[in-house]
Amino acid sequence: MDTIIELKNITYVYGSGTPFQMTALDDVSVKIKAGFITGLIGHTGSGKSTLVQMLNGLLRPHAGQVLLHNKDIWENPKEISSIRFKVGLVMQYPEYQLFDETVGKDIAFGPKNMKLSDEEIARRVEEAASFVGIDKALLDKSPFDLSGGQKRRVAIAGIIAMRPDVLVLDEPAAGLDPRGRKEILGRVRQYQRDTGAAVIIVSHSMEDMAKYCDEIIVMNRARIFAQGSCAEIFARAEELVAVGLDVPQIAYIAQALRRGGCELEGDIYTVEGALSALVSLFEKKGIPRKTANNA
Amino acid sequence: MLKDITLGQFFPGESYIHRLDPRTKIILTVFYIIITFSAKSIFSFAALFLSVVMIIGISKISFKTIIRGIRPVLYIMIFTMILNIFLTNGEDLLFHWKFIKIYKEGIITALLVLVRIIVLITGTSVFITYTTSPIQLTDGIERLFSPLKRIGVPVHDLAMMMSLALRFIPTLIEETDRIMNAQKARGADFSTGSLASRVRALIPIIIPLFVSAYRRAEELAVAMECRCYRGGEGRTRMKILTYGLNDFFAIFIFLLFLAAIILINIYAPGFKL
Ligand SMILES: Nc1ncnc2c1ncn2[C@@H]1O[C@H](COP(=O)(O)OP(=O)(O)O)[C@@H](O)[C@H]1O
Ligand SMILES: [Mg+2]
Numbered sequence: 001m002d003t004i005i006e007l008k009n010i011t012y013v014y015g016s017g018t019p020f021q022m023t024a025l026d027d028v029s030v031k032i033k034a035g036f037i038t039g040l041i042g043h044t045g046s047g048k049s050t051l052v053q054m055l056n057g058l059l060r061p062h063a064g065q066v067l068l069h070n071k072d073i074w075e076n077p078k079e080i081s082s083i084r085f086k087v088g089l090v091m092q093y094p095e096y097q098l099f100d101e102t103v104g105k106d107i108a109f110g111p112k113n114m115k116l117s118d119e120e121i122a123r124r125v126e127e128a129a130s131f132v133g134i135d136k137a138l139l140d141k142s143p144f145d146l147s148g149g150q151k152r153r154v155a156i157a158g159i160i161a162m163r164p165d166v167l168v169l170d171e172p173a174a175g176l177d178p179r180g181r182k183e184i185l186g187r188v189r190q191y192q193r194d195t196g197a198a199v200i201i202v203s204h205s206m207e208d209m210a211k212y213c214d215e216i217i218v219m220n221r222a223r224i225f226a227q228g229s230c231a232e233i234f235a236r237a238e239e240l241v242a243v244g245l246d247v248p249q250i251a252y253i254a255q256a257l258r259r260g261g262c263e264l265e266g267d268i269y270t271v272e273g274a275l276s277a278l279v280s281l282f283e284k285k286g287i288p289r290k291t292a293n294n295a
Numbered sequence: 296m297l298k299d300i301t302l303g304q305f306f307p308g309e310s311y312i313h314r315l316d317p318r319t320k321i322i323l324t325v326f327y328i329i330i331t332f333s334a335k336s337i338f339s340f341a342a343l344f345l346s347v348v349m350i351i352g353i354s355k356i357s358f359k360t361i362i363r364g365i366r367p368v369l370y371i372m373i374f375t376m377i378l379n380i381f382l383t384n385g386e387d388l389l390f391h392w393k394f395i396k397i398y399k400e401g402i403i404t405a406l407l408v409l410v411r412i413i414v415l416i417t418g419t420s421v422f423i424t425y426t427t428s429p430i431q432l433t434d435g436i437e438r439l440f441s442p443l444k445r446i447g448v449p450v451h452d453l454a455m456m457m458s459l460a461l462r463f464i465p466t467l468i469e470e471t472d473r474i475m476n477a478q479k480a481r482g483a484d485f486s487t488g489s490l491a492s493r494v495r496a497l498i499p500i501i502i503p504l505f506v507s508a509y510r511r512a513e514e515l516a517v518a519m520e521c522r523c524y525r526g527g528e529g530r531t532r533m534k535i536l537t538y539g540l541n542d543f544f545a546i547f548i549f550l551l552f553l554a555a556i557i558l559i560n561i562y563a564p565g566f567k568l
Contacts, residue, residue: 017359019306058476081482089480097477099502109499113482144506158481 003070004034004166004198005055005087010064012050024050025061026222032166037192037199039209042219043244048202049092051219052168055200056087068166085114088164092171092202094155095148103146103154104129104139110162121161128161129154131191133183149180156184160191167191168200173208181205185212210234210248210269218245231267250274304360305428311541312354313426317435319542320422326549327418330556331411337565339556340407346552347414356425364420365413372412379405433458438536451527459515467508474503 012025024047032038032055042048053059054066057073057080066073073083088110091097100106104125111121129139132153138146143154152172159167169188173181185201189212192199203209209216209230216233218225220243226233233240237247237255247269254268254277264277307313312320334343351361365372385400423432437454444450475485478499485496 053476056480058479081479081484084480084482091473091477091480094477096503096507097474097481097499099499109478109483110481113484162481 002034003031004068005032006030006067006070007051007054008065008067010051010054010061010066012047012054012059012061014050016062023222025054028064028222028224030217030224030227032198032200033215034198035196036214037189037201037212039213039216040200040202040219041204041206041209041216041245042225043204046219047222048219049170052089052170052200052202055166055168056084056089058084058089081113085110085162086164087166087168088159088162090156090159090167090169090172092174094158095151097155097158098143098151101142102140103134103143106143106154107139107157107161110158114162124161124163125157128157131160131194132157132187149176149183152176152180153184153187156188163195164197166198166200168202170202171204172201173203173205181208188212204245206234206240206246207248210251218243220244230269234269235267304424306356306360306425307428308355308426310353310355310426312350312421314541315426315545316536316538316542317427317431318439318536319538319545320427321432321435321439323545323549324419324422326546326553327422328415330549330553331415331418333553333560334411334556335560336563337403337407338563339559340410342552342556342559343414344410347417350418350421354421354426356421360425361417361421364425365416368412368416372409375408375412376405379408429461430458433461434532434534434536451530455527463511466511467504470507471500471504474500 007028007030010025010028011023014020014022014024028047028051040048040051050059054061057066060074060077068083068086073080098106100109107125107128108121111124116124125139126136129136134150134153134157138150143151146154156169156172167188172184172188176184185208188199188201191197201209201213213230215228216230217227218233218240225243226236226239234247234251237251240247250271250273251269254264254274258264262281264274264281266273266277268274268277315323331343334340351358380397380401381395383398383401383404384396385398387399388396389399389402390397427435433454436457437450440448440450440454475483479485483496483499485493485500487493488496
């Protein structure tokens with residue numbers, strides 16, 4: 001797979017020279033693959049938000065380089081806003097950035113800043129709204145009249161409407177109920193599958209990551225702790241627990257079953273995966289399907 | 296970033312000055328301003344400068360921070376220096392070109408005024424902003440002005456409003472930073488274009504900022520009512536301010552200092568401002 005964004009030896013320090021000095025990124029190097037959903041995971045304060053703000057040039061690294069398509073994004077600092085159209089960042093709690101009179105106008109803010117034609121803007125607004133599941137009728141409403149989950153989807157549409165090469169979402173599901181989480185993350189995955197864009201999702205929920213991501217990067221204390229496929233990452237359960245993270249509960253159950261002598265096949269870290277492994281185990285042992293389903 | 300402004304920046308610490316009662320620090324600040332303005336002779340200015348260096352040393356605030364605090368008034372300082380250099384008349388003519396005359400007195404005056412401004416800003420910010428947390432400060436103000444309650448001034452409410460306002464300044468600055476970043480991520484541009492277009496570019500910041508400020512205010516009001524806040528009447532405090540020996544000592548030193556400055560003015564005038 002091609003690398004779309006690469007961070008090379010990035011260091012970033014907040015409040016340098018004050019008593020509140022805080023190294024948020026410490027010599028971080030990482031490659032993000034194109035055409036994949038990459039999950040960025042780590043406990044609170046590990047530097048995830050700082051890292052994603054590097055990707056679109058909202059923060060300028062104190063050391064190191066950010067390469068987009070193998071070009072340093074800070075080569076020409078005056079052009080940095082064009083990078084922001086290529087790397088679309090949905091910040092944490094994006095619902096608080098809505099400001100315009102109508103939902104449609106708010107989604108159009110990004111495309112308008114790109115100086116697109118009116119027809120193109122209208123087309124993109126409609127497309128982005130349908131990607132996130134915002135009804136056409138809502139486009140003429142005030143964004144302040146929407147529910148929390150709807151507001152957040154509108155904010156995500158505002159970024160999608162810029163058609164970025166890379167879509168970055170900082171904790172898109174934080175503070176939502178399970179149904180809202182599923183809706184948003186499902187829509188994001190559908191968007192990725194439809195457009196083939198690279199997507200980066202920041203989260204601290206292992207369950208969500210296991211379900212929606214192709215590749216996982218684990219951060220710990222301003223550094224990259226591990227990077228790999230879900231199977232590779234969740235195989236290192238003990239190490240993850242040691243740095244204050246969790247593995248999906250189903251992975252624990254699978255582990256316990258194996259220890260109890262149950263020969264489950266494959267890597268299990270989602271409920272669906274566990275079900276199919278159990279079914280195939282039952283079939284192998286010749287237990288009738290009906291009993292298996294009841295089990 | 297907006298957060299880099301040191302305005303109202305408190306640096307936690309354990310120095311002698313940090314441990315003084317906030318009321319003492321307010322009183323000392325007032326004294327210090329009086330002392331700064333009573334200094335007249337060149338020797339008292341030297342003493343003044345020495346005192347500010349000592350105060351900084353005792354407070355253990357880094358010189359870098361102090362310099363950063365002075366930087367915003369740099370232009371005012373340069374401007375007053377230029378005015379003093381060119382507009383002061385005296386006897387000792389150093390330079391003359393057409394109508395421009397520079398006297399030795401002008402240069403000395405400019406330097407003394409410079410010292411006065413630096414001492415004033417540094418002294419007050421060390422006592423009030425760098426070493427006193429906003430909570431302590433409002434507590435101090437409330438206690439210091441509590442006699443005014445008798446003539447109907449709502450001292451407690453004013454102090455509470457002030458402490459809430461102070462408490463929310465960093466929050467609002469942070470929020471502004473966040474909203475600006477969010478809009479920048481959508482390609483908003485705040486630094487180029489005509490004045491009108493820059494003002495228009497502020498709308499996507501101001502509206503979300505107001506919405507969230509109102510939301511915060513409402514949440515705060517509810518939270519305060521949930522904890523039965525009913526104003527200052529009968530309210531007790533967790534930290535009761537008490538004067539200690541340290542406080543009396545500090546005030547005593549400052550009284551001595553004031554007396555010394557006045558004596559120097561009278562008996563060792565040297566160059567007088
Ligand atoms: N604007 C800021 N000013 C100072 N420190 C900050 C700022 N933003 C984040 N930090 C600090 O940097 C560290 C990393 O923060 P962040 O990147 O937000 O972590 P995460 O998103 O993983 O929770 C934290 O310790 C946080 O306190
Ligand atoms: Mg974060």
